[in-house]
Amino acid sequence: MCHQTVSLVARHLESNGIPTVVLGAARDIVTHCGVPRFAFVDLPLGNPSGKPYDRDMQAAIATAAIDLFETASEPGTVVTLPYRWSDDESWRDGYFKVSVANTDALRRAGEERRAARAHLRATGQVRTE
């Protein structure tokens, strides 16, 4: 959801004269929305600007994102940055995993979430604008 939020903000800034670059890891969400310039990094959600403590990777990623301001010449330009999280690709399966093993836990989590939301709405603890 963070990727959709910044995509919408980027579109608004760009429409009002401020060129933007989105640097992110959820490629499908950003390209589905459509942004002017997108530097895509295929890293886990949470570390869009590089692996923790890997200063070389972080410097390269941010620099490439800045370069995109000047190299993009048309809307919807996507550049895939050539950085990998690890040789082991198993990390890809962990986020929002749904399996037989966690079916009951997910159902309970959903019930708790709906109850919490209902309480916040009932007590006025929500945005109103």
Add this chain to the structure above:
Amino acid sequence: MISRSFREAATGAMAEPIGYMERTRRYYEAQGFGKAYTWAHFDDVPFTPLPKPVSDSTLVLITTMALYDRGASDVRHVASCSTGEPPVRLYGDDLSWDRTATHLEDRESYFPINVLNELVRRGRIGALADRFHCAPTEYSQRRTRQADAPEILKRCREDRADIALLVPI
């Protein structure tokens, strides 16, 4: 507005990107939410040519992380903070990110302020805006488009930002 036409400049052999929209749909379906979320989609994409070189531009950094550890009942709003003395950490425990693969202990992994400052020192970027901004992650696209994005634009203009780098977690 110009019709969207994606140009790709991929480098090297990469795995297929993760389908986060489909994964999110399955996850919330498993939690018992009935109606699948409709993600934002537009046929046109805005584009503003760079008005001047990056080396002469003031860049604003925008994150979805928060300035404090929000609780479930904390209403989210646009927040801003000085880039001169940025917080040593930002907060995202109430956001969705890959807790099985990584962590948020290193600020530079989601908020590249040190690299950007270094690029300013080298003359690659003209300057950083006096403030960075925290965009509140919202399910409501209307709220982002009609309330938060205009507020962020207003603050960017107040700080005379020329270009914006947006980094969601």
